[in-house]
Amino acid sequence: MKLLVCVKQVPDSTVRVKVAADGRSVETGGITWAISPYDEYAIELALGRKDADPQTTVSVVTVGAARARDTLRQALAMGCDDAVLVTGEGAETVEGLALAAALAKVVEEARPDLVLCGRQASDDEQGLVGPALAEILGWPHLAAVTRFAPTEPAQGSSGPAGAPGAAAVDVWKEVEGGHEVWRADGPAVLTVQKSEKEPRYPSLPGIMKAKRKEIPERDIAALGVDPGGPRLEVLTMEPPPARGGGRILGDGDVREIARELVRALRDEAKVL
Secondary structure, eight states, X not given: OEEEEEOOEEEOTTSOOOBOTXXXXXXXXXXXXXXXXXXXXXXXXXXXXXXXXXXXXXXXXXXXXXXXXXXXXXXXXXXXXXXXXXXXXXXXXOXXXXXXXXXXXXXXXXXXXXXXXXXXXXXXXXXXHHHHHHHHHTOOEEEEEEEEEEEOOOTTOBOTTOOBTOOEEEEEEEEXXXXXXXXXXXXXXXXXXXXXXXXXXXXXXXXXXXXXXXXXXXXXXXXXXXXXXXXXOOOOOOOOOOOOOOOOOOXXXXXHHHHHHHHIIIIISOOO
């Protein structure tokens, strides 16, 4: 099975981000960058399949600035086999449909059995690229995926190359109170939810191997994608209000404390 995982480089979740001077973007100076957390779960699902079947190959692709190469090396150190960086003028700020179009070009050339994406990126929380990619490719899409496993293909089904008998998979989709199991008899795009197995840490041998691997670059303009295509415009950005300190109601009669607590929640916090 051939798997392709689409990832995005985002500010590390442990870093306190600041609004830039323009009031419409994040100050990038001094930021530590990382793979978007849901994308890490997508990588883990793909690598779990590779653990079960060593013939499985896992590729990874990202669209962004030259620094995104570090994100790809992290994925390679986790165990992915190869990586592609789509970069060039406008690649760092490309978004939405144009970003999905750039990824679609890579997918069409790679011809994977499945494409995995994180449910949404942790910086914009839009969850747009996975469904948009499926629409451009003309492939089915399933969201909130927590697991998948190969199965026997349906009679007469075909895969990415149009060859009968191509890989089919059962896919577990998280729903309220449980899971639904869907079957894909050909190529599909899966957007991955947080699952039971946490993403693995890169091993030392994996880090050393990743340093030696070549990461080919593709120019976004050469893919025929206009980075300045349709996009959302951020009008303003501001940090959340500072949280106030807590208040200890003190010792004393339990009923009096309960009354004071209710009063504070109703009159001060305005949550009752």
